[in-house]
Amino acid sequence: xxxxxxxxxxxxxxxxxxxxxxxxxxxxxxxxxxxxxxxxxxxxxxxxxxxxxxxxxxxxxxxxxxxxxxxxxxxxxxxxxxxxxxxxxxxxxxxxxxxxxxxxxxxxxxxxxxxxxxxxxxxxxxxxxxxxxxxxxxxxxxxxxxxxxxxxxxxxxxxxxxxxxxxxxxxxxxxxxxxxxxxxxxxxxxxxxxxxxxxxxxxxxxxxxxxxxxxxxxxxxxxxxxxxxxxxxxxxxxxxxxxxxxxxxxxxxxxxxxxxxxxxxxxxxxxxxxxxxxxxxxxxxxxxxxxxxxxxxxxxxxxxxxxxxxxxxxxxxxxxxxxxxxxxxxxxxxxxxxxxxxxxxxxxxxxxxxxxxxxxxxxxxxxxxxxxxxxxxxxxxxxxxxxxxxxxxxxxxxxxxxxxxxxxxxxxxxxxxxxxxxxxxxxxxxxxxxxxxxxxxxxxxxxx
Amino acid sequence: xxxxxxxxxxxxxxxxxxxxxxxxxxxxxxxxxxxxxxxxxxxxxxxxxxxxxxxxxxxxxxxxxxxxxxxxxxxxxxxxxxxxxxxxxxxxxxxxxxxxxxxxxxxxxxxxxxxxxxxxxxxxxxxxxxxxxxxxxxxxxxxxxxxxxxxxxxxxxxxxxxxxxxxxxxxxxxxxxxxxxxxxxxxxxxxxxxxxxxxxxxxxxxxxxxxxxxxxxxxxxxxxxxxxxxxxxxxxxxxxxxxxxxxxxxxxxxxxxxxxxxxxxxxxxxxxxxxxxxxxxxxxxxxxxxxxxxxxxxxxxxxxxxxxxxxxxxxxxxxxxxxxxxxxxxxxxxxxxxxxxxxxxxxxxxxxxx
Numbered sequence: 001x002x003x004x005x006x007x008x009x010x011x012x013x014x015x016x017x018x019x020x021x022x023x024x025x026x027x028x029x030x031x032x033x034x035x036x037x038x039x040x041x042x043x044x045x046x047x048x049x050x051x052x053x054x055x056x057x058x059x060x061x062x063x064x065x066x067x068x069x070x071x072x073x074x075x076x077x078x079x080x081x082x083x084x085x086x087x088x089x090x091x092x093x094x095x096x097x098x099x100x101x102x103x104x105x106x107x108x109x110x111x112x113x114x115x116x117x118x119x120x121x122x123x124x125x126x127x128x129x130x131x132x133x134x135x136x137x138x139x140x141x142x143x144x145x146x147x148x149x150x151x152x153x154x155x156x157x158x159x160x161x162x163x164x165x166x167x168x169x170x171x172x173x174x175x176x177x178x179x180x181x182x183x184x185x186x187x188x189x190x191x192x193x194x195x196x197x198x199x200x201x202x203x204x205x206x207x208x209x210x211x212x213x214x215x216x217x218x219x220x221x222x223x224x225x226x227x228x229x230x231x232x233x234x235x236x237x238x239x240x241x242x243x244x245x246x247x248x249x250x251x252x253x254x255x256x257x258x259x260x261x262x263x264x265x266x267x268x269x270x271x272x273x274x275x276x277x278x279x280x281x282x283x284x285x286x287x288x289x290x291x292x293x294x295x296x297x298x299x300x301x302x303x304x305x306x307x308x309x310x311x312x313x314x315x316x317x318x319x320x321x322x323x324x325x326x327x328x329x330x331x332x333x334x335x336x337x338x339x340x341x342x343x344x345x346x347x348x349x350x351x352x353x354x355x356x357x358x359x360x361x362x363x364x365x366x367x368x369x370x371x372x373x374x375x376x377x378x379x380x381x382x383x384x385x386x387x388x389x390x391x392x393x394x395x396x397x398x399x400x401x402x403x404x405x406x407x408x409x410x411x412x413x414x415x416x417x418x419x420x421x422x423x424x425x426x427x428x429x430x431x432x433x434x435x436x437x438x439x440x441x442x443x444x445x446x447x448x
Numbered sequence: 449x450x451x452x453x454x455x456x457x458x459x460x461x462x463x464x465x466x467x468x469x470x471x472x473x474x475x476x477x478x479x480x481x482x483x484x485x486x487x488x489x490x491x492x493x494x495x496x497x498x499x500x501x502x503x504x505x506x507x508x509x510x511x512x513x514x515x516x517x518x519x520x521x522x523x524x525x526x527x528x529x530x531x532x533x534x535x536x537x538x539x540x541x542x543x544x545x546x547x548x549x550x551x552x553x554x555x556x557x558x559x560x561x562x563x564x565x566x567x568x569x570x571x572x573x574x575x576x577x578x579x580x581x582x583x584x585x586x587x588x589x590x591x592x593x594x595x596x597x598x599x600x601x602x603x604x605x606x607x608x609x610x611x612x613x614x615x616x617x618x619x620x621x622x623x624x625x626x627x628x629x630x631x632x633x634x635x636x637x638x639x640x641x642x643x644x645x646x647x648x649x650x651x652x653x654x655x656x657x658x659x660x661x662x663x664x665x666x667x668x669x670x671x672x673x674x675x676x677x678x679x680x681x682x683x684x685x686x687x688x689x690x691x692x693x694x695x696x697x698x699x700x701x702x703x704x705x706x707x708x709x710x711x712x713x714x715x716x717x718x719x720x721x722x723x724x725x726x727x728x729x730x731x732x733x734x735x736x737x738x739x740x741x742x743x744x745x746x747x748x749x750x751x752x753x754x755x756x757x758x759x760x761x762x763x764x765x766x767x768x769x770x771x772x773x774x775x776x777x778x779x780x781x782x783x784x785x786x787x788x789x790x791x792x793x794x795x796x797x798x799x800x801x802x
Contacts, residue, residue: 110672114675115674127726130705130730130732143737363509367509368640426641427641
């Protein structure tokens with residue numbers, strides 16, 4: 001219980017810090033992102049923790065002092081801007097998904113209470129008690145694992161240093177996943193109706209059990225997916241409403257995604273290309289573009305981009321060991337031969353993995369795509385087209401570097417579910433049952 | 449709120465292309481399933497990597513698509529309508545023939561013994577039922593297509609559905625002289641939404657139930673014991689790391705940090721036991737990840753070595769004979785050192801000097 005309390009306090013501190021950063025540097029927080037400000041705080045806290053480890057060992061309770069240092073100046077503003085009130089309102093409006101999540105918590109806690117037991121988390125995501133007690137500063141060697149972006153891993157270490165258990169780290173990633181789902185529910189409910197929103201939430205949460213299970217692992221794939229999807233929904237809000245704040249939040253969360261894992265780079269580049277075109281096309285409608293660009297760039301760097309600057313300084317390659325070599329005598333190589341190449345012959349295998357080998361969901365995906373593309377529902381059709389464009393551009397970017405591995409493309413599963421439930425937006429636009437009832441009444445009246 | 453669901457009229461070339469694709473898929477699905485009923489289920493997948501499920505799903509999907517498309521006005525009469533009429537009659541006849549065959553073979557099978565029909569005419573009675581369902585799909589789509597034309601058969605189809613359906617789901621055709629837009633779009637959405645929501649709810653409930661089942665992927669027995677504190681971390685290590693538990697416990701008892709070296713590929717990359725290093729409290733295993741890195745440690749004296757691969761006497765070689773792949777290199781290096789070391793506990797050795 002004490003560990004959970006520590007995690008709760010940690011989250012509250014991140015919420016206060018994130019709220020301050022969001023209101024100070026961006027401005028008004030879109031309604032659906034109200035529950036995600038703690039993630040921004042998490043990113044800021046991890047950035048400072050990263051800097052501190054150049055001077056202080058893990059054994060020193062640095063995270064405690066960092067939290068104090070960042071929270072104290074932010075508390076006054078948090079209450080002044082009615083932070084708790086808006087958060088309570090957000091929670092009330094999204095109470096149904098929260099209740100569903102609560103139902104699954106006992107099982108999540110059982111899985112989260114395990115010691116390290118899954119391969120990669122034992123290999124490099126988690127550190128040993130020895131490293132916690134004796135590692136003085138960052139070990140910047142030339143191996144791959146020493147030079148990956150490690151935002152979430154660093155967050156895990158910070159909590160491990162406080163609680164001496166990885167259970168809170170597991171709950172942290174699950175919390176990130178739950179935050180994404182609730183944020184998505186809020187966004188979809190406002191834009192396309194409650195039925196679509198709850199269907200999306202349920203399908204994503206229970207989708208083959210993969211996401212819930214993987215969110216309790218010490219891996220970072222679900223966390224990456226969550227940040228990418230929050231960034232994607234923020235981008236969609238910009239697309240629909242031309243709200244520049246939403247675009248800034250989008251790049252803030254994409255910055256966190258690239259700080260977690262290299263694989264998020266392609267998603268970031270695709271969104272960058274599409275949004276650059278849109279901003280350029282609508283430049284007359286936007287004011288202070290340069291200022292917004294600098295602020296967004298700064299947030300991107302602080303929330304995740306600094307890992308690439310660190311790599312550039314230590315190895316000479318921001319995405320070591322990919323593409324650009326290194327300044328060492330021998331650069332480490334990484335073979336991605338275990339992934340499935342993006343070729344025509346592998347399309348069915350890739351499709352099958354995206355839908356967890358379900359034979360029902362691919363059919364619904366095809367039918368849904370057809371329904372949406374044929375009907376005159378502008379916003380939802382635009383969203384589906386953007387999703388297809390996004391995936392196509394990502395394939396073009398990544399196909400010569402990596403093939404398909406399900407966990408590197410968890411966001412494709414989340415996007416596929418969004419396409420599947422898209423036709424349910426009709427319930428927000430047309431009362432179908434009343435339409436049929438009225439037509440029958442008209443027929444009877446005419447007959448009489 | 450909009451008051452109507454609007455359907456766009458599809459351009460004629462696009463419409464005919466989609467119809468052609470649908471006809472190709474449904475024909476192939478029928479053909480493949482028919483042939484499979486004379487062989488076995490999965491025949492095409494095994495020998496030709498062609499999935500019948502994919503074709504069936506695609507036929508269903510494209511069939512639904514053509515059902516809800518509004519055809520161009522030029523196709524409501526003329527040769528296209530005549531073609532649909534002929535196709536409908538063929539589909540009806542074929543379905544009736546299939547139905548009779550399915551009934552006959554299954555009755556005969558039940559009156560005799562299992563595989564009776566297969567032994568006589570090499571036909572699997574269960575698999576021919578699949579062909580019947582696919583043909584039924586074809587007939588349904590054909591019926592919907594012909595209702596949107598002015599072919600004489602469309603009126604008969606409408607009257608047939610009147611007999612089956614409640615009044616509010618009636619399909620109307622233009623020849624009835626009632627100007628009622630088809631309620632197919634609304635009906636399609638209702639059916640789609642009901643199917644999807646039913647799947648979502650039932651799938652969610654069954655997934656939630658599976659999470660609470662013991663010994664399934666989400667909950668293994670030892671995991672529950674650990675969560676309930678029936679076993680502690682030492683017992684956990686004993687269960688999952690039988691070969692390295694001793695050296696993990698040895699490390700726990702050391703008073704000052706100890707550096708360990710490992711050349712064993714099993715410890716470095718291959719074996720789950722090697723991952724027990726995440727539990728080390730007072731020891732660290734040096735991060736040797738390449739041949740170049742290993743040369744920093746070759747030639748050193750008084751080093752602690754970790755290896756789950758025991759000494760293979762027959763493999764002892766001189767240091768100058770290292771060759772082969774990285775794995776082979778590390779195997780040889782490891783064997784060289786382990787065979788010249790004293791064992792402290794299982795998997796832990798001490799190398800003094802040559």
